[in-house]
Amino acid sequence: MAFTWNVPEDEFNAIRQWFAEWSVNVAEVDFAPARALFEDNLAGFGTHMDVVEGLENLENGQWRSVWPTIEDFSFLLPTLKVGISPDRRMAVGIIAFSSTGVSADGHRFNRPGRATVAFARPRRNAKWKGIHTHVSLNPGTPSPSHGKRPAKS
Template sequence: MSNEVQEVKDWLRAFDAAVRDVDYERGKTLFADDVVGFGTYASMLEGLDKLVEGQWKNIWGVTRGFSFRLDEAHIGVDGDTAWIASPWDSEG
């Protein structure tokens, strides 16, 4: 496994820990201010504050056991860009 792929897996571990701990501030440190995101609650949100308010705060508090299935993750890295396709597990 390349160092770059390991860094992406470390990022996923940090993010799923923030979700499990309902730690929005820690989660925010993992994203750029101009993030574009979506999820179960919101179809499309532009900007970190909108992502936190419109998705995370509606989901994280009612989700238990969130974790990515890293052994099934598909990860690609090219320079300073990475992509991830990974299933996850959670309840709630």
């Protein structure tokens, strides 16, 4: 089999910890430690941009357009689904998140969504790094959020 959703516990926990770290980074608008979780040559897309290559482009086009405008972000770790390749050098994580959006008039609203991250690493037991992200809101969720939180880094 080329891929399995029956992931060894240590691998599942490593991906779970990765999402826990990224969750804190998003919630705290902390870009510097978030960058360390990803490969520089990743590709991704999201609400504010089409497919882009490069971590700098993803950060500037997506992360900096969203993270400061939302509140209470959290990946919902119990929803995590992980798949892995037989050589344990590629994996994918699928997870739901919750957040609070801010309307133009300051009203707060629920802003749930989901994310998929593809991971790779050069060898087993190396740290997982994100190589692709797709983050989107649940259908029917208003997209624009107008919060103005300062970046931590």
